[in-house]
Amino acid sequence: MQNKLKIINDPVHGFIKIPHEILFDIIEHPYFQRLRRIGQTGLLNLIFPGATHTRFHHALGAMHLMFTALETLKQKGVKISEDEEKGAMLAILMHDIGHGPFSHALESMLMDDWHHEKLSLLLMNRLNDEFNGELSCAIEMFQGKYHHKFFNQLISSQLDVDRLDYLKRDSFFTGVSEGSINTQRIISMMNVCDEGELVIDAKGVYSIENFLTARMFMYWQVYYHKTSALAEFLLVKILERAKLLVSQGIDLPAAENLKYFLHRGKSTATDEDIERFTQLDDNDIIQAMKNWQHADDMILSYWCKCVIQRNLPKTIISSHPFDESFIEEKVKNVNEFFGIHNGKELVHEIKRKLLPYDTEKQPIYLLQKNGKKIRLDESEDQLLSGLMVNKTTRYILTFPRNISHIIS
Structure with a gap:
């Protein structure tokens, strides 16, 4: 009989355990193995050559962090059954199973507006039929419908294990140290309050602020880097x-x-x-x-x-939209240089916006020693959270490099 309780050596987290046989069965399935051939960060390796890691790596890492988080909560007295543990680990393992080629960039191009989460759910339901209903709990958690709210939050929230893994992993493979976070410290501060919500012990406030700032830096320095966006x-x-x-x-x-x-x-x-x-x-x-x-x-x-x-084409970045006359000048030069009449196809303004911390959408709560919870941005101890509640927008103008000499 095959031993399915494997240990995987991961460059980011070290040794990852597979504690349940159903996890191994899902990992071995062709739907999941396909993630080995889908990059985690699209064409980011054109800018950061080390960024060649895949969705397969990320899904395993997120599963490992889920296991670690559940073990931490158990030690703090939170009751978690074996079925719930399996469900949560399966849900996070499969959360990206519906990603298409180059992940986010093309997800609406091939299947018309079919977001990867919709496809992930569809594939999960197919796998659930194949595995005789063993994924039902995982699907409920993935949809955010499970009666214990903290499971849903660990899978998808402003402080979920998905974000914890991709920030640490992408920072590691790009070499951008500003994105490095202490996942073990953050997980060790996790708790569940009386309402069944995921909270952070108040003494972990600065670890959470470091997480939010690291995410902000990774977006502007890596994911929304002007060449990456291009x-x-x-x-x-x-x-x-x-x-x-x-x-x-x-x-x-x-x-x-x-x-x-x-x-x-x-x-x-x-x-x-x-x-x-x-x-x-x-x-x-x-x-x-x-x-x-x-x-x-x-x-x-x-x-x-x-x-x-x-x-790659030339890019100029600005905090304000580009003047229409400036864009038209680029179009005119493109038409002349290439001898074409549809230069607008080669000149574009790309917009990227980021809200580092949304105080309205599932805010992060801190659990105080007296048992009361307060929002992170309302804590007297927070230093940076109050500065990260405003949306920032950047505009990137792109046009063929051949005409860049006209820029003064």
Whole structure:
């Protein structure tokens, strides 16, 4: 009989235990193994060469942190059954199972506005049928419907194990130390109050503030880095352009499953859609872009060369929207340089906004020694939380590098 209680060596967290056989069965399933071929951070390795880790790594790391968090809560007297432990670990293990190629960038391009969480839930339900209902508790928790609220919060909230893993992992693989957080310290401060809500022991206030600032720095320094934002934007434009050309009867070389989605119109997802979607990964998109560098369509060819050859367009970043006349000047120069009339296709303003801490949407609560809970931003001990409640927006103008010489 196969031993399914494995130990995995992870570069970020060390040794990760698989304490329940059903976890091993899910990890071994083709739906989950596909995550080995889907990058955690899209094209971020064009900017940070070390960022080649995958959704597979992240899901295992989040499962490990869930196990650690549940063990901590048990030690503090919180009653957690074995079924609940399995459910919570399964839910976080599968939370990204519905991600498509290059994750967030393309999730609405292939399946029309089918957010990855919707696809994750659909795949979980399929797996639940396959495993005779063993995932029912996990699905309830994933949907935020479980009667013990803290399980739902550990899976999805402003301080969940998903965020704890991706911040520490992405910081590690990008080499951006500003994003490094002490996950063990944060987890050791977790507790459950009388209402069954997840709270943080008040003495952990500065660890939580460090977590929030680290997340803010990672967004502006890594995820929303102007070149990272550009690369993600180009992926979307490439798929958009390819779908447009295919709709006009132009044949573009692509893997069979990708070609299926290029031809697919807007409609409710069918069984064939789901089956083909679970066969897609980053490799299909990369291969297509390699081929499309030589497409007859100048715009598609240009964008694909930008990504594959890492000869990316020029970017300018600003805290204010760019003046329309400035944008029109860039369009005019693009038209003249390339001898085209549709230069607007190559000049774009990209917008990125971030609210580091939302005081209204599931605020983080601190548990005081007297048993009362207070919101993090209302604590007398907080130093930075009050500064992170305002939304920040950045604007990025992108245009072909060939015309950048006109900038004074």
